[in-house]
Amino acid sequence: MTTGTTSEISTFKGQERRLRADRIGLPGLLLSVVAASAPLMVTAGVMPTTYGTMALVGQPLLFVILGVVLTLFSFGYAEMSRHVHNAGAFYAYIARGLGGTAGAAASVVALVAYSPMQFGIYGIFGYELSGLLDKHLGISVAWWVPALAAVIVVGVLGWLKIDLSAKVLGVLLLIECVMVVAFDVAGVASPGPEGVSFHAFDPATLGGGGLGTALCFTIAAFVGFEQAAVYAEETSRPNVVVARVTFLAVGFVALFFAVSSWALSVAAGPGSIVGLAQEQGPNLLFGLTEDRLGGTFTDLMHVFYVTGMFAAMLSFHNVVARYAFAMGREGLLPAAVGRTSRASGAPAYGSLLQSGVSLLAVLLFALTDGRPHGDPTAPVLRLFTWSGNVGALGIIVLMAAASAAVIAFFVRRGAARAQAPRLVASGVAGAALLVIAAYAVKDFDVLLGADPGSPLRWILPGTIGAAVVAGIGYGIVLKYVRPGVHGTIGLGNEAFQLEKAAAAAERG
Numbered sequence: 001m002t003t004g005t006t007s008e009i010s011t012f013k014g015q016e017r018r019l020r021a022d023r024i025g026l027p028g029l030l031l032s033v034v035a036a037s038a039p040l041m042v043t044a045g046v047m048p049t050t051y052g053t054m055a056l057v058g059q060p061l062l063f064v065i066l067g068v069v070l071t072l073f074s075f076g077y078a079e080m081s082r083h084v085h086n087a088g089a090f091y092a093y094i095a096r097g098l099g100g101t102a103g104a105a106a107s108v109v110a111l112v113a114y115s116p117m118q119f120g121i122y123g124i125f126g127y128e129l130s131g132l133l134d135k136h137l138g139i140s141v142a143w144w145v146p147a148l149a150a151v152i153v154v155g156v157l158g159w160l161k162i163d164l165s166a167k168v169l170g171v172l173l174l175i176e177c178v179m180v181v182a183f184d185v186a187g188v189a190s191p192g193p194e195g196v197s198f199h200a201f202d203p204a205t206l207g208g209g210g211l212g213t214a215l216c217f218t219i220a221a222f223v224g225f226e227q228a229a230v231y232a233e234e235t236s237r238p239n240v241v242v243a244r245v246t247f248l249a250v251g252f253v254a255l256f257f258a259v260s261s262w263a264l265s266v267a268a269g270p271g272s273i274v275g276l277a278q279e280q281g282p283n284l285l286f287g288l289t290e291d292r293l294g295g296t297f298t299d300l301m302h303v304f305y306v307t308g309m310f311a312a313m314l315s316f317h318n319v320v321a322r323y324a325f326a327m328g329r330e331g332l333l334p335a336a337v338g339r340t341s342r343a344s345g346a347p348a349y350g351s352l353l354q355s356g357v358s359l360l361a362v363l364l365f366a367l368t369d370g371r372p373h374g375d376p377t378a379p380v381l382r383l384f385t386w387s388g389n390v391g392a393l394g395i396i397v398l399m400a401a402a403s404a405a406v407i408a409f410f411v412r413r414g415a416a417r418a419q420a421p422r423l424v425a426s427g428v429a430g431a432a433l434l435v436i437a438a439y440a441v442k443d444f445d446v447l448l449g450a451d452p453g454s455p456l457r458w459i460l461p462g463t464i465g466a467a468v469v470a471g472i473g474y475g476i477v478l479k480y481v482r483p484g485v486h487g488t489i490g491l492g493n494e495a496f497q498l499e500k501a502a503a504a505a506e507r508g
Helices: 026-035 039-054 059-085 090-098 101-139 144-159 162-189 213-220 225-234 238-270 273-280 284-330 348-366 378-414 419-443 442-447 457-482 483-487 493-507
Strands: none
Touching: 026 162, 026 238, 026 284, 039 059, 039 101, 039 162, 039 273, 039 284, 059 090, 059 213, 059 225, 059 238, 059 419, 090 101, 090 225, 090 284, 090 378, 101 144, 101 284, 101 348, 101 378, 101 457, 101 483, 144 284, 144 348, 162 225, 162 238, 162 284, 213 238, 213 378, 213 419, 225 238, 238 273, 238 284, 238 419, 273 284, 273 457, 284 348, 284 483, 348 378, 348 442, 348 493, 378 457, 419 442, 442 457, 457 483
16 A cells, blocks of 8 residues: 555555654654663673772773774764665664675674573563562562563563654653763762772773673674664654664763763772672672762662663564564565554554564573572572673674675675765774784683583673575575575565565556
8 A cells, every 4th residue: 555644654565564653753762762771780790890800990981992982883884774764674784785695684683692691680670679668668579570570561562663762761860860870970970999090991900811701792782783783664753763763772881881880980999999899799889889978879879770680671672573573574584473553653563573472481481499509599690691792792693794794795785985984984993803803702601600611601701603604595595495585685675675666667
């Protein structure tokens, strides 16, 4: 059906096969993608882990360095968003630059990468919320009970329109950012025994064997900024909004986390931060906050630590649902997944699929609750650690491949000279991302906290390699068995227009 009205969607195959346009503007999109970075969760969880496990005082400098790398990546990535509007984002870009087979592989990797990151947050969310219920209300529940409840609530919001999700994400995100900033100010105003020090920005602090692993942890904190492209079909001006949000998000995350990790080091003292992080872990932030801002503020911060996790879960859910929708629309998944809700225009069936998979993942780890050795934290910690690191590795691989795709796309279009600065930036960023990916695989035992001889150090990162191989195989099969599908991978709604033109030519 074709229509010229603004209330419906103009698409050859019907409005249920396309996401609703004009549903989210720049502020809502920025809030949605930054929410995936979970500022409070990173400040309370990732930063103390990086300080303690890797024994690197220079974590703030790492955020600056990676901010530069990902800004270079964004020059090509954002320019690509002006030419390709597809909810499949990464896999669509890679297909347009490197071909349909590479695009099919990227689509599989995207699902295998983004989904586990959401699973991991479900686990830690359930564990933290069960602790709060026990502490403040005397209600004792297993971690998987609130985790399963979160799967249901997130699924309902995912079924509804993006406007509601953006509002939920925005309110939670703003509150947790304000609380982290309050700690930053208090930490610098009342520093540790060494006073206000910029020692954490000294390049000499990056020496040691933990650098590669710290890079992996730190880059995982940025995950989310790249999601703006997923919403391109739902914005009013995708040619402008997606690029702006991408740069604003990576800039905000780099600055916010660099300042917050520095404030942690100042509050604890550069000479004490590693020891305190090893001793207190995620409680480091809350302990330093209570000393400066009191117990009531700290209790509230702990509550919004949990709600920030919820915001991140919702953000990742929305992204995976849209990837699934795009794949269903293009024939990479069953066609039913590529349909939207008539009422809201949201990718409802992609959302339903993601909710089902999340439910199974949480149940799988819940079945091992209390093992081994009666340790109730073992399943949830494995879920969070295993899933988060596998997901981060997959997204690093996707970004490296997207950098190569950007170069190939513009070279093939004869725009290499005009886009030369962006192509150089993409090349540098892609090379840096490959180095980080290699470090991640090499040091995966450290990321997991496992024994160097553990088979998991190869099995878990191997899932990303297996996804690449399976995706390439799937793409090759499509090329020969369903060439029509293979030829339109990454085209999205543009494929509808090609089909419409072909039908008109046949009638003519």
